[in-house]
Amino acid sequence: MTDVRILGDDDVADLLSLPALLSEIERGFLKQGRDEVERPPRPHFPVGADTPGTALTMPAYVHGDPTYATKLASVHDANADRGLPTVNAQIAVTDAETGLPRAYLHGTRVTNARTGCIGGLAARELANEGPVRLGVLGAGAQARxxxxxxxxxxxxxxxxxxxxxxxxEACAADLRERLPGVDVTAVDSPAEAVSGSTVVVTATTATEPVFDGDDLSPGTLVVAVGAYTAETRELDARTFERAARVFADVPEEVAEVGDVLEAGLDAADFVPLSEVFEGRAGRESDDDILVVESVGSAVLDAVTAGWLVERAEAEGAGDTVEL
Structure with missing residues (x-):
């Protein structure tokens, strides 16, 4: 028997700080770029009968960390009509030395926060200097x-x-409440969201491009986080044609998504995002259009979950059960 800490969504919300998490996500990218991680292939497979979804299993270990993590995730597009989240996840955190279970977390907020930090870090490192004008395609949890x-x-x-x-409209209202002092507006077309923006984020489950690449202003950074299978697609070929460089969080997995397949690119065409944090790659001209393609990495779940568990143990958060 061993004590296992259980962290529900409210516990994770209380422990989570985006400014603090940004540095953990950067650490995860650096460790991944240095090949100091174990990140087995993540299987994904269809589940459900009447309204099929996709299930994913995502294990990872960062060398030297006291724990490793395994995330069980799912994507069910039909959940929007049920009033349920499209993406759901749970994370098991295990002691790396003994193999004993250490914690079990509600993982949806972890997934959303660590994925959000990919866009945040990309904007910090790759957007042109000056205040960011953000265009967002999508209005669900990840867009927020x-x-x-x-x-x-x-x-x-x-x-x-x-x-x-x-x-x-609901997304814009929520963001106005969370980000006082930021001008947030819902617009009526993709072109209105994209035109004049210095950073464009796509966070959808689309199967067709969600904006016209010709609408991008020179110097725009595009961060695409929604496509994760060969059938999902957010960016058109024109966006890639105009891009000076394309960055990828996991090049070999990004090469398998619909955006990239339709554009005729492969893993060799991408700059690993980790090289940006190493200082070995970045923006070379103010007019360069840059693209960041992200499918997410279990390494980021592992560093986020481990960080949250350490904070929870220090603060006595959550509940403990014998397992």
């Missing part, structure tokens, strides 16, 4: 987390949110 993380990492001036559904 991306915006919050960009605000935590940069000087965010204004936000334009587009979604084909009325959810864009």
């Amino acid at each position: 987390w991306q915006t919050r993380a960009v605000a935590a990492a940069t000087d965010l001036d204004r936000v334009r949110v587009y979604s084909p559904s009325d959810s864009r």
Whole structure:
């Protein structure tokens, strides 16, 4: 028998700080770039009968850390009509020395926060200097987390949110409440969200491009976080044609998503995002259009979950059960 700490969503919310988490996510990228991690392939497979979803298993260990983590995630597009989150996850945290279970976390907020930090860090490192004008395609949970993380990492001036559904109004209202002093507006077309923006984020489950690459202003940074299978696609070929460089968090997995397949790119065409944090790659011209493609990495779940568990143990957060 061993004591296992249980952290529900409210516990994770109380412990989570985006400004503090940014540095942990950067550490995860650096360790991954130096090949100081164990990150087995993540299987994903269809589940459900009437309204199929996708299940994913994502294990990872960062060398030298006291724990490793395994995330069980799912994506169910039909959940929007059920009033349920599209993305759901749980994370098991295990002691790296003994193999004993250490904690079990509600993982959806962890997934959203660490993915948001990818966009925040990308904007901090790759956007042109000056206040950020953000265009957001998508109005769900991840669109909001991306915006919050960009605000935590940069000087965010204004936000334009587009979604084909009325959810864009609710998203904009929520962001106005969370980000006082930032000009947040819901707009009526993708072009309105993209035009004049210095950073564009796509956070959707789309299967077709969500904006026209010709609408991008010179110098724009595009961060695409929604596509994760061959069937999902957010960016058109024109966006890649105009891009001076394309960065990827996990090049070999990004090469398998619909955005990239349609553009005829492969893993060799990407700059690993870790090289940005190493200082070996970045923006070379104010007019360069840059693209960051992200499918997420279990390494980021592992560093986030381990960091949260250490904070929880220090503060006595959550509940403990014998297992």
